[in-house]
Amino acid sequence: MFAGECTFMLGAAGLGQIPDTDLPEIAFAGRSNVGKSSLVNALTGRKAVARTSHTPGRTQQVNFFDLGAKLIIADLPGYGFAKAPKDQVAKWTRLVNAYLKGRQQLRRVLVLIDARHGIKDVDRGIMKMLDGAAVSYQVVLTKTDKITAGQLEQLMAEIRIELAGHVAAHPIIRCTSSAKKIGIEDLRAELARLVNC
Numbered sequence: 001m002f003a004g005e006c007t008f009m010l011g012a013a014g015l016g017q018i019p020d021t022d023l024p025e026i027a028f029a030g031r032s033n034v035g036k037s038s039l040v041n042a043l044t045g046r047k048a049v050a051r052t053s054h055t056p057g058r059t060q061q062v063n064f065f066d067l068g069a070k071l072i073i074a075d076l077p078g079y080g081f082a083k084a085p086k087d088q089v090a091k092w093t094r095l096v097n098a099y100l101k102g103r104q105q106l107r108r109v110l111v112l113i114d115a116r117h118g119i120k121d122v123d124r125g126i127m128k129m130l131d132g133a134a135v136s137y138q139v140v141l142t143k144t145d146k147i148t149a150g151q152l153e154q155l156m157a158e159i160r161i162e163l164a165g166h167v168a169a170h171p172i173i174r175c176t177s178s179a180k181k182i183g184i185e186d187l188r189a190e191l192a193r194l195v196n197c
């Protein structure tokens, strides 16, 4: 189990800075402000590993974390942040897409979806791109503390139907709240199994 053995490696602003390792890797993708950095922090059991913020667009590079020299986590910049300058958004999009398509050791991409908002077109775009590149991904709902159990059930049913049309999507949807520590243990155990640590 990898909690508590997490160190920040580096933040890559371009493809040339991505670390040259062959450890298995798991990437956290999702719209700006969905809770990627918060989930990385909750899973690794450390308070300030990944910087979180109320301001969307906080994470502006791909941040790599080494978990006990067994697994690497990549915290991606958020996509679909309309308020950032256009050329900045284009730069992040290019970096994220090139990273996601070309990273050999990537075992799974967690596509984070805010439970209040559901899957949006930008998410569909990323999912289609991953389907096309045959990169395995899994939907992880975030901020489930903000909706009722009934709303969550309805959302899960809708997403299940949608996922059936995506070839590279993992069938299990994970429900999490980093704030209330819901679903964190289960997700951590699943990731640990995935990379045998």
Ligand code: GTP
Pocket: 030, 031, 032, 033, 034, 035, 036, 037, 038, 039, 051, 052, 053, 054, 055, 056, 057, 058, 059, 060, 076, 077, 078, 079, 142, 143, 144, 145, 146, 176, 177, 178, 179, 180
């Ligand atoms: P970018 O790096 O800007 O793309 O954002 P991010 O996806 O890394 O989001 P981040 O983790 O910085 O969280 C954004 C905001 O959502 C912060 O104010 C967090 O405190 C809040 N947040 C994250 N997870 C949860 C959660 O599970 N529940 C609640 N209620 N708030 C959350």
Ligand code: MG
Pocket: 036, 037, 038, 051, 052, 058, 059, 075, 076, 078
């Ligand atoms: Mg972030």
